[in-house]
């Protein structure tokens with residue numbers, strides 16, 4: 190039972206009552222979430238709902254201290270609730286095992302809370318919560334950590350920056366030519382292996398690979414002659430997912446590490462300044478020399494199994510075993526048997542590590558242990574329990590400021606790895622919360638001027654790449670004038686007939702005002718369309734098919750429009766000085 194008298198002495202009776210009675214929602218009960226729930230309960234919060242869709246994994250136990258070994262496999266939110274209740278059995282904690290995107294957690298649900306805490310690990314979910322908090326005018330305390338770095342801030346509608354006011358850095362991508370033809374670092378082999386996994390067992394996911402082979406932090410590849418050779422090599426060695434699935438393990442192995450490598454070797458121009466790759470055949474990998482190791486499979490000899498670097502034979506063995514397991518999972522998965530990459534799924538990670546290592550051997554790149562491969566494949570910066578604890582502590586500090594109606598005192602805090610400010614070491618730096626960005630279409634601007642080719646772009650692209658992809662909408666509906674052009678979500682399937690039509694065929698033409706609403710996020714804005722015939726390259730590319738020209742606040746746009754009209758009304762007027 191919690192000692193409320195100590196809390197009352199520290200916080201004051203009135204504030205404590207407010208803390209106890211305010212309904213708060215926390216999204217995510219992982220690294221930050223576990224610390225936060227413990228803190229909330231210890232600080233006297235007694236009306237808490239928490240949401241997480243995940244189950245506890247062994248890998249969570251080193252830092253998510255509400256979970257124990259016996260809890261592995263159980264829903265995180267439920268176990269977090271049970272453990273937190275032991276701190277204060279009086280608290281009323283409701284745990285939901287579900288995704289924050291579920292329709293039941295819509296605006297009505299958000300409106301029932303006085304405060305929301307984000308303890309999430311991904312941008313789409315953070316954006317979604319940001320929008321729901323803005324549309325319901327609920328203060329949001331947002332947090333994030335990456336290794337020793339962390340940040341906590343407070344988001345209040347119209348008073349502060351929202352989560353989407355500043356663009357977020359997009360994950361690093363690699364040129365497709367490097368990945369598919371001339372890898373030179375372990376990460377290139379890992380990205381390729383994940384790509385192959387997606388191709389064989391899942392929906393191909395080109396996220397980490399730039400399909401035009403140009404945009405990357407690593408610079409473009411070689412000259413034109415080289416690029417042509419690379420593209421030829423890629424085209425020659427391309428097989429469909431179905432063709433790859435029809436192969437057994439030895440066939441797939443030979444296709445990937447003999448046939449594909451042989452066609453790359455034939456492109457002399459690629460190897461003028463690079464070491465040419467070497468072919469590895471299934472027979473050679475499993476037959477000669479290392480046979481014993483191969484039969485035994487990857488061994489634990491000399492250290493932790495996951496930290497051992499496999500021999501070629503061990504990698505071949507791991508490849509065959511994980512391939513068999515994945516084939517079985519694929520077959521058992523029913524009608525839509527797509528598997529998605531999960532760094533915590535043993536067979537998945539094994540398959541990717543084996544593929545990456547075999548490819549690394551072909552290209553004389555240092556192989557990686559399963560542990561290192563997991564860090565690269567999962568894009569993982571090791572989570573630090575202490576950073577999470579600091580972030581969760583700061584979140585409660587900010588919450589208390591809001592509840593004692595001292596929102597002006599709220600701060601954005603940065604947790605840093607190295608001290609700043611010269612000799613005065615500061616591992617924590619706090620500053621005022623930034624005001625809203627007037628250009629932000631989520632919290633400020635209601636008019637977005639969009640350049641797009643209206644005669645050569647189908648509505649499906651507008652819905653998928655622009656609305657869902659760029660603007661992160663979940664269930665967009667589109668109206669032009671008073672006509673409903675498209676609706677999504679349950680019961681609106683008949684609208685799918687519209688998707689193949691070109692934009693101009695559904696009244697999305699030059700200068701059209703297109704109203705887009707997402708009822709799930711209670712988010713609404715208008716696109717002002719600017720037809721641009723130059724924006725319609727190849728069908729596969731999404732970049733370069735649209736451009737955001739400007740974003741405007743409703744009031745400012747009205748003023749601009751009025752000024753424009755006034756100007757047109759008096760064309761001879763001398764320009765005034767401003």
Ligand SMILES: Nc1ncnc2c1ncn2[C@@H]1O[C@H](COP(=O)(O)OP(=O)(O)OP(=O)(O)O)[C@@H](O)[C@H]1O
Nearest residue numbers: 217218219220240241242243287288289309310314
């Ligand atoms: N859409 C969502 N709805 C509900 N919970 C979510 C959603 N997206 C992410 N989460 C949860 O947010 C939590 C984030 O915690 P954390 O960053 O510690 O991740 P983790 O999955 O526990 O750890 P790791 O990714 O390092 O294995 C996770 O428990 C995750 O399940």
Ligand SMILES: [Zn+2]
Nearest residue numbers: 351354629632
């Ligand atoms: Zn904003």
